[in-house]
Amino acid sequence: MEIDPDEVPSLYRTLAGAVVPRPIAWVSTTDPDGVDNLAPYSFFNVVAIDPPTVMFAPVDDDGSPEGLKDTPRNVRATGEFVVNVVTESVAEAMNETAATLPAGESEFDRADLTRADSRTVTPPRVAESPVAFECSLSEMVDVGGSTMVLGEVEWVHVADEVTTDGKLDVEKLDAVGRLSGSLYATTADRFSLERPP
Numbered sequence: 001m002e003i004d005p006d007e008v009p010s011l012y013r014t015l016a017g018a019v020v021p022r023p024i025a026w027v028s029t030t031d032p033d034g035v036d037n038l039a040p041y042s043f044f045n046v047v048a049i050d051p052p053t054v055m056f057a058p059v060d061d062d063g064s065p066e067g068l069k070d071t072p073r074n075v076r077a078t079g080e081f082v083v084n085v086v087t088e089s090v091a092e093a094m095n096e097t098a099a100t101l102p103a104g105e106s107e108f109d110r111a112d113l114t115r116a117d118s119r120t121v122t123p124p125r126v127a128e129s130p131v132a133f134e135c136s137l138s139e140m141v142d143v144g145g146s147t148m149v150l151g152e153v154e155w156v157h158v159a160d161e162v163t164t165d166g167k168l169d170v171e172k173l174d175a176v177g178r179l180s181g182s183l184y185a186t187t188a189d190r191f192s193l194e195r196p197p
């Protein structure tokens with residue numbers, strides 16, 4: 001099959017089906033009225049180590065007044081967000097938080113999740129998630145029908161149970177990734193490759 005992007009209605013299924021598994025940023029924000037928001041974003045990755053920078057990319061929401069989903073709208077208003085890592089034990093709760101809720105209702109409460117105070121930003125982190133990155137907004141970049149949010153990591157929370165000898169242990173983390181549609185992958189099946197010199 002050959003695909004000319006100009007000749008198909010959308011490349012979403014091909015991009016989202018081939019760029020897999022995608023890590024999931026479970027992003028907490030707080031709106032200017034103090035309501036905590038939580039939503040998953042799998043267009044997510046690390047961008048730089050120095051300064052430590054992550055990105056996620058919400059698709060624009062044409063139905064909302066500013067054309068943005070709640071998460072990017074809160075980030076733009078407050079300059080702050082927290083990326084919580086999604087593990088097997090919280091995958092179902094994460095999925096719950098993708099629901100569209102009426103203004104003023106928090107996904108933390110809908111999914112029965114516990115807010116834990118952050119150290120450097122106002123939005124709480126998800127207590128059930130073992131790793132959280134507190135971030136300050138670096139830049140929001142328009143990319144056609146999406147907005148790329150770049151943030152600098154200001155503080156990191158790592159739960160003791162996912163560490164070995166004082167370091168984050170990926171084998172204990174059990175992070176999950178998104179495949180296509182409703183399919184997810186665990187990181188339980190691991191193999192090792194020696195890197196060439």
Ligand SMILES: Cc1cc2nc3c(=O)[nH]c(=O)nc-3n(C[C@H](O)[C@H](O)[C@H](O)COP(=O)(O)O)c2cc1C
Nearest residue numbers: 039040041042043057058059069070071098099100
């Ligand atoms: C695993 C998963 C990954 C998602 N990734 C994205 C994404 O990368 N970009 C996006 O715009 N929406 C994504 N969504 C949909 C949003 O989570 C959904 O639109 C949500 O309601 C947005 O919430 P908010 O308006 O509170 O920010 C994803 C949903 C799920 C379940």
